[in-house]
Amino acid sequence: MDDRDWLILQTLYKEKNITKAAKRLFISQPALTNRLQQIEQEFAVQIVNRGRRGVQFTPQGEYLAKSAHEVLINIQKIKENVRNMEGKVTGTLKLGVSNFFAYHKLPDLLRIFKDHYPLIEFKVTTGLSGDIANLVHNEEIHIGFLKGDYGWKEKKHLLFEEKICIVSKEKIDIEQLPHLPRIDYHTDYLFKTLVDHWWAENYSQPPLISIEVDKSETCKEMVINGLGYAIMSSMTLDDIDDLHKIEIKTKDNEPILRKTWMFYHEESLKLSMVHAFVQFIMEIDFYHFDK
Known part of the structure; x- marks a missing residue:
């Protein structure tokens, strides 16, 4: 078996459907x-059973499919280590990035880094911070950029x-928030918990959610058009000057902060491309680094 075969097993196990798996792999059914x-034939076992509801993996097939993730990671590490032996900063750097960071920071960062290391290619996955944390933990990416205090050792x-x-859009009375239309957007669990906790400390009734959208940028546009208020991170609003902003604070009158982190495994620093990128990021002043 080669790495393509392991990828087939991994994809088919996720999709449970040959047609969908073939489409994802860009091959014919x-x-x-x-x-x-x-x-x-190679393993002399039956891997799947086909039925009306798609494919069902046999115990042997399920074992092979679950092993595929580890095998593919090991193959990738071997390839990266071999390239690393050449002494050149080269290879494909796999990054996982929160949606905010991907929109506001990442494009310029990659452009500047690419100018210094032209042989580096990038594979970028964007999503909610919780998903990015899982990708780093499972070593599916080299480096993760995420918001929130996720446990990371x-x-x-x-x-x-x-x-x-x-x-x-207009100045509002914070005491009247429960009676004013609020625009919510799909965000990660930690941010939602943080906002919900603050709300519970200050109000005895739930917020009046009038609009729910999928992304913070859409939410911001709704606010700009006067359709309601929202609760958002300050950097999301840096490019807008004519909005009214009120910082939320703890009972002790301390500002409630949200941190953005770079996560990675120490072992991955042995790869020259990861080491170079980590050093590059640590030299950036993000408070003055604009999109």
């Missing part, structure tokens, strides 16, 4: 089926802190 049959570096603000 007959080609995937043929390769699956060859894998079954490996290497991490604090990039910047943001205040949390109530933002609105």
